[in-house]
Amino acid sequence: MSNNIVIIGGGVMGETMTSSLISAQTYKPSEITIVDLHLPRLKDLHRRLKINVSSDISIVAEANTIIVAVKPQDSQVVLELLGKSITKQSLLISIMAGVSLSTLKKHTKHSRTVRSMPNTPAQLQEGMTVWIATNQVSVKQKNDVRKIFASFGKQLEVKKEDLINVATAISGSGPAYVFAFSEYLIDAGQKLGLTKEQSTLLVKQTLRGSALLLDQSEDDAVTLRKKVTSKKGTTDAALKVFRSERIGLRVYKGIKAAYLRAKELSQIF
Numbered sequence: 001m002s003n004n005i006v007i008i009g010g011g012v013m014g015e016t017m018t019s020s021l022i023s024a025q026t027y028k029p030s031e032i033t034i035v036d037l038h039l040p041r042l043k044d045l046h047r048r049l050k051i052n053v054s055s056d057i058s059i060v061a062e063a064n065t066i067i068v069a070v071k072p073q074d075s076q077v078v079l080e081l082l083g084k085s086i087t088k089q090s091l092l093i094s095i096m097a098g099v100s101l102s103t104l105k106k107h108t109k110h111s112r113t114v115r116s117m118p119n120t121p122a123q124l125q126e127g128m129t130v131w132i133a134t135n136q137v138s139v140k141q142k143n144d145v146r147k148i149f150a151s152f153g154k155q156l157e158v159k160k161e162d163l164i165n166v167a168t169a170i171s172g173s174g175p176a177y178v179f180a181f182s183e184y185l186i187d188a189g190q191k192l193g194l195t196k197e198q199s200t201l202l203v204k205q206t207l208r209g210s211a212l213l214l215d216q217s218e219d220d221a222v223t224l225r226k227k228v229t230s231k232k233g234t235t236d237a238a239l240k241v242f243r244s245e246r247i248g249l250r251v252y253k254g255i256k257a258a259y260l261r262a263k264e265l266s267q268i269f
Contacts, residue, residue, distance in 0.1 A: 003027065003028075003031040003064065004031050004033075004062065004063050004064050004065070005021070005027055005031060005032055005033070005063060005064065005065040005066070005067065005148075006032075006033045006034075006035060006059060006060050006062075006063040006065070006066045006067070007032065007033070007034050007035070007066075007067045007069055008034075008035045008036075008057065008060070008066065008067065008068045008069060008070060008078060008082065009034075009035075009036060009068065009069035009070040010034045010035075010036035010038065010041050010042060010045055010053075011036075011069065011070075012123070013069045013095060013118065013122070014034055014036070014067075014069040015034075015045060015049075016122050016123045016152060017067065017069065017095075017122070017148075017151075017152060018032055018034060018045070018049055018051060019049065020122065020125055020151040020152035021148065021151050021152075022049065022051075023125070023151070024125075024150070024151035024152075026147055026148060026151045029049060029050040029051045030050075030051075030052070032049075032051045032052065033051065033052040033053065033054055033059060033063070034051060034052075034053050034054075035053075035054050035055065035056070035057050035059060035060075036053070036055065037055055039055060042054075042055065057078070057081045057082055057085065058081075058084070058085040059085075060082055060085050060086050060090070061085040061086065061087060063090060064090060064091065065090065065091045065093065065141075065144065065148070066082065066086060066090060066091070066092050066093065067093045067094075067095065067148075068082070068092070068093070068094045068095065068096060069095050069096075070096065071096070072096045072097055072098050072099055072265070072269050073269075075096050075099050075103070075107070075269055076107055076269075079103075079104065079107035079108050080107050080108070082108055083107060083108035083109050083110060086108060086110050088110075088112075089112070090110075090112065091112050091113075091114065091137065091141045091144065091145070092104065092108065092110050092112060092113045092114070093113075093114040093116060093131075093145065093148070094113065094114065094115050094116065095116050095117070095118055095129075096269075097117065097168060097172065097262070097265065098168075098262060098265030098266045098268065098269050099115065099266070099269045100115065100161065100266045100269075101113055101115050101132070101134055101161060103266075103269055105134075111134055111136040112134065112136045112137050112138075112141065113133070113134050113136075113137070114131050114132070114133045114134075114137060114145055115131065115132055115161065115164055116129050116130065116131035116132075116149070116164075117129065117130050117131070117164055117167050117168050117171070117172045118149070118152070118153075118172075119171050119172050119174065119175055120175050121153065121175060122152040122153055123152075125151070125152050125153060126152075126153050127149075127152045127153030127154070128153055128154055128155075128156075128171040128174075129149040129152075129153060129154070129155045129156070130155075130156045130157075130158060130163070130164060130167035130171060131145060131149065131155065131156070131157055131158070131164075132157065132158050132159065132160070132161050132163070132164055133145065133157070142157070145157075162263070164262075165259055165262035165263050165266065166259055168258065168259070168262040169255050169256070169258035169259040169262060170255065172262075173258050177251075177254075178207065182203050182204075182207060185199070185202075185203045185206075186199045186200050186203050187199075189202060189203070225239075
């Protein structure tokens with residue numbers, strides 16, 4: 001891969017990506033620079049990760065690849081400053097939620113851009129990143145993008161930008177849905193007599209094992225669910241209640257609400 005990458009934003013995702021890029025040996029620490037205005041944070045990142053740090057965004061002029069990992073509400077100022085220094089051949093990757101390709105170009109005047117949506121399991125190198133590139137991004141640069149995102153999980157390129165909004169609703173927000181369902185299961189266990197610790201252990205291991213089974217099995221989710229469900233058994237009793245309460249429809253409505261909000265945000269920023 002081309003060396004020399006600059007990550008703008010030293011927050012959780014900025015640090016997560018940096019650690020993953022180093023662990024996967026996608027980049028050497030000496031090839032990574034984090035740009036942030038919070039000097040104590042930069043000092044800490046430099047000490048722990050042995051990377052380069054800077055508070056001067058103009059350093060992007062020396063980079064082959066730039067990743068923007070700041071809050072969407074800070075995007076306009078950051079992108080306009082970045083646009084003054086970025087070179088024409090550099091690759092610009094955004095992980096900012098709701099910031100469209102057109103907005104990236106509007107504020108940076110730069111064409112070689114990628115819009116992406118990662119998720120928080122990237123902290124464990126188990127993330128899911130969905131991305132789209134402009135036509136100006138070269139084949140080699142796309143391969144670099146795949147390697148970067150594969151450093152902290154799995155990646156998927158899409159060809160329609162609206163699918164980034166769908167991905168935001170499914171995988172971007174998905175961990176929160178899983179955590180919410182975990183809360184409901186833990187609470188149900190407690191109401192039926194388990195301690196919080198016992199119920200939490202059961203739920204954590206059940207989710208972990210089920211996720212691994214879904215990932216590694218040749219069966220799809222429907223088949224796996226059917227294999228656990230005996231007619232007139234305990235699982236069947238619970239699923240009948242879920243169906244009678246139209247849980248599937250309610251989940252779809254929630255996902256659609258997230259999708260519509262993602263579209264709305266892309267019009268704001």
